[in-house]
Amino acid sequence: MHVGHVYTYCGADVFGRLRRMQGYDVFQPIGFDAFGIHSENFALKLGKHPAEVVPANIRRFREEQMKLLGCQFDWSREVDTTQPEYYRWTQWIFVQLFKAGLAYQAEAPVNWCPKDQTVLANEQVIDGRCERCDTPIVQRVMRQWFFRITDYAERLLDFSGVDFPESSIKRQTAWIGxxxxxxxxxxxxxxxxxxxxxxxxxxxxxxxxxxxxxxxxxxxxxxxxxxxxxxxxxxxxxxxxxxxxxxxxxxxxxxxxxxxxxxxxxxxxxxxxxxxxxxxxxxxxxxxxxxxxxxxxxxxxxxxxxxxxxxxxxxxxxxxxxxxxxxxxxxxxxxxxxxxxxxxxxxxxxxxxxxxxxxxxxxxxRLRDWLISRQRYWGPPIPIVYCEACGAQPVPEDQLPVLLPPIENFRPTGTAPLASIPEFVNTTCPLCGGAARRETDVSDNFLDSAWYFLRYLSTEYHDRPWDTERVRRWLPVDHYAGGPEHTTMHHLYARFIVKALHDLGHVPYDEPFKRLRLHGMITKYGAKLSKSRGNVISPDGYIAQYGADVFRMYMLFLGPWEDGGDFTDSGVSGVARFVGRLWELVTGATPRGDATLDDEAERRRNQLIVRVGEGIDGMRAHVAIAALMEEVGWLRGNMEQLSANQWRRSIETLVLLIAPLAPHLAEEAWERLGHSFSVHQQPWPSADATLLAAAQIEIPVQINGKVRDRILVAADASEPSVTAAALASERVRAALEGREPRRIVVVPGRAVNIVR
RNA sequence: GCCGAAGUGGCGGAAUGGCAGACGCGACGGUCUCAAAAACCGUUGAGGGCAACCUCGUGUGGGUUCGACUCCCACCUUCGGCACCA
Incomplete structure (x- = not known):
């Protein structure tokens, strides 16, 4: 795990936690998409078997890293796409598509990666190179399995029912061409x-x-x-x-x-x-x-x-x-x-x-059909049986999964590793019972991830891929947080699979994600974090030193979530200092001041609720954090002018508002304030609209657009009275040099502009 | 070449038609300390002025507007995507 993952997960988590406090039922699942060339190549590099490496990595990732981040993942519904209880249903989807005529075999020129020794889908060729290993791709004519995504080209161009970033819509549209x-x-x-x-x-x-x-x-x-x-x-x-x-x-x-x-x-x-x-x-x-x-x-x-x-x-x-x-x-x-x-x-x-x-x-x-076959080992076997008499037959659903056999030598050679195992290959035809051979290619890793949002809901069901009632209740995904690198791959594939499943009567909707938000990339010295560049930054040390809360907030404080940013740890101390000051406010003595600033404190408290809520909602946690910092500063400086009641109200609000951002700190603070578990089950504070504006406001007086003075007026002051107040100003009169204003523009509550 | 996003202090960024630079980092000065760190207080866009203040300033050039970082047009630069798609 590197800091880019932290950025992604925490950005989404802060949003999810806000929604939960706002009263929504939030289901924030997590899983491991661990089939595919990437995992297999990693195992090969270590000289180990992926069936051994993958569970070990998942365990470390989950126990030693993910769980420390304080994200509200529902671990009881974790999925692992390499487990038979998961890929059984990946194969089931293949069979559904096959029966519907949406999966077919064809002899066609395909993209071949000479290093990974397998074919790739069009989307997985980046600048003529393999998406995984960067090797230049060559063309080969081969007989392969395809999904008819092109049948859905017209419908995939329709984004009318979804809230996706414009960039994503444009890219998918261009890709479909x-x-x-x-x-x-x-x-x-x-x-x-x-x-x-x-x-x-x-x-x-x-x-x-x-x-x-x-x-x-x-x-x-x-x-x-x-x-x-x-x-x-x-x-x-x-x-x-x-x-x-x-x-x-x-x-x-x-x-x-x-x-x-x-x-x-x-x-x-x-x-x-x-x-x-x-x-x-x-x-x-x-x-x-x-x-x-x-x-x-x-x-x-x-x-x-x-x-x-x-x-x-x-x-x-x-x-x-x-x-x-x-x-x-x-x-x-x-x-x-x-x-x-x-x-x-x-x-x-x-x-x-x-x-x-x-x-x-x-x-x-321009879109091509989705090439699904891979001549590799680490994936779900394509559930097809070839019979001399009956042709290509799907494996009957009650015989799924077709288990991936444990084999020692899985090194890619260009022919499917599974083909070397007679016990796997030789079988009987499900139709006529005669001798038959199994398909030995496995399916594309992107198929595993094209439907996992459906499985999360029903991980305990073994007789069906998902429960229809739960799908109806929870899906489509309300807020999907992902990376822009998935635009023409994962997102497009998932949209296609859901549309196909919809047409076959398996899901009641035909878009997987209602609202899509893309996060920016975290770089180091402007370069993408990658093992080959040797600039991968682990969060472990930072979490050990500062704690997860500070690290979460520090990462999000870099700027808008969709922009990403360059990782420098120079600003961590500022967030750490802020957390320390907040903690002092919570644990320090309650002041019994003279209450002269109670009204202002109450107004600020209400404004803060709005600012923090809007910031998080717009995936701009950095402005929410900035607002909280300001408030902590203001409270620190005005303790003596606040009553004990107002003080307590302000501090409690602060703790509630920081809960999505700093979940551990907020929980502890909530307890110190004498409340019971849990701050995360509290409703999000509501702002009183009538308290947001001050009775008296300061507005700028401009002359020809240049600010010359600031005047104090009643918030609901009439236009003539604002004009009069503006003209009464010493500085305005000096700037006018005795001339009559040609025009006076009053913008209620905002500004006065005098045209000389 | 085409499509998209973005250009604001030393740095990350804020302000989406109304006080540019919130908040934070860094830097500088101070308090505390034998000293340092931490913590705390203050200053910090540029130029001018003893000062109150003044002038300039959001990539460049034009425009719209009482008023533009914000809207429009052209250009420059950076990043991302697509790229012989007929």
Missing amino acids: RSEGAEIDFAVADQPAEITVFTTRPDTIFGATFLVLAPEHPLVATITSAEQREAVAAYVAQAQRKLERERLIGAEKTGVFTGAYAINPATNQPISIWIADYVLARYGAGAIMAVPAHDDRDYAFASAYHLPIVPVIQPADGAIAELPFVEDGPLIESGEFSGMSSAEASRAIVGWLVERGSGRARVTY
Whole structure:
């Protein structure tokens, strides 16, 4: 555990504790997501077995670290995703999706991590590198299991019912990447084949002067001419060897002619068909119509290979366009469509293609189906059995879980470790009883975490994954505290799984999280905390020295929770000093002062309730802590002017308000004040709105926007009386230099501005 | 290149149209002490003035407004994300 974890957990805990005091039933669960490559690699590094390392780590994490933080986790409902009673239901979800046709097997180009020796989902490739080990990813064609998350693309774009940060919505939307356009079929000249392309610019079809297929396009071999066969084969082989990253970033456009021609359905002219790696097999149709006059990439390619460039769009102002001209504009050289605007022409041309049966409107998504298989050991076996006669069959639900067998050599080799265990592989078909083989891949770690919020509620149930009544009562999650790194992975997957389970009748709602709040990152000298950088900071020493309460508050005092911050321990002493002063107020003698400041103290007390509550509610505990510090300072300085009753009222409020932030201190203080256990079961103090404002307030008097004086007026003073008071001020009169004000703006309760 | 967030003292930050710099760190001065630490008290945006006070000041340039850190436009910088997505 490092200080980043403390920041995350305590930020969420302070919020949860406030809500509990505010009278909500708060369920704050915790669990361990300990399957997956990360845990397995860690075990490999230690030369131990994950089944041994994981429980030991969980124990240390829970007993020696988490429990010291003072978070109100419900440990009785802890989950551990590596336990059979948990992953049984992960497998059950797989079976539900399989039965619904949402899990399927396909031969497809996939991301392969050569170091981890497994495939990865698209979301788990960061900048062309493995999300876990940073190794450059290569493409491989393999038969793998996928979830049809793309079927949910449209619904995943709908955030209308949830309160998510704008950044999260934007990122998920961009990741899903909806784009409207058309599919257009091009007949191949002198061959029975047809090539379908996807374009967002059907209006430019008259300018399509060649076609480009991705090297992996299934028709490449079919259409290539005998003369070009060798060159094409060489190019395809070369493209396969390249890392995806190199293909994407390579500035130079490369490609090769297939020797074949297609007919442009708009012009009826033959156009050459090329293969180039700037066209991606996994997007759209894996093939494009190239319009070099109106697309940067096609222009670069056409220039490099001396292909024809035909402008068919004009700038709206009629100027001669500098090519490539990628904006919209009126069509030229486009037959009956000439003169139409891009938007108008797109509609008309798609209509015309539909009539001829050679095209259709089409929406495409950048989102890929979720690749679920992993050729690794440490995960839930995918619950599928292959039978010669009956094909792929799900393991019957009453036979779940498919236990992960304890094996010694689990080192990844590229083929699933489970495949080396005949006792595991060989089984019988659940349908016909004949000999069958088990699936030997395990499922993606992100599937484990895509549903745990459902399991927390019903950890004691062994006959069902969750109790419907409890789901109805507690879910969806009211406040989900997480990291922005999960935006296009965990959050997206969880939303998908819940929507799928909803459609299958297993949960009554279709968004897992109502309110999402993202925490910022804790850095050291501006760098992310990581073992490889050697800058991981453990909270243990700080907690031992200052106590958990001081450390919690210190971390949150860094600034807004969503901003994170750079960890320097230079400010811990300030929080420690504050806690010491508060403690003195609680334990010191009660003053019997003259009560002259009782009214002010009461007003401050009410204001404090509002400030602390609003600060915590907005995940800005630092302003709540600052307000508490101010109040402690004020009480210390005005003891002699407060009655014993008012003093006690103020101190008790202070203790109640600090309870979410410093739970241990507050409990002890509460007891010292003569109350019984527990301060955390007390209601959050309510502020009396009528006491928030003072009878007399000080407001600034500005002249031309510059503050020249401050005057004391009644809070409810009328405009004319405020004006009169402002003009009566010595300083104002001096600044006016005898001139008549041209205008006087009175903002009730805030300011007066005199325009000279 | 595109999308997003942010730029305020020496530092973390506060103020979301009305007194810029709350609160804290650091620094400086003081009390206590043989001394130091701790604790406590005070000062601390820049410049000017003996002083009361004055001038400037929230990345840069423009704009809206009686009034702008806050709203609008353009730009610069930093961070995060996406990136040949047709």
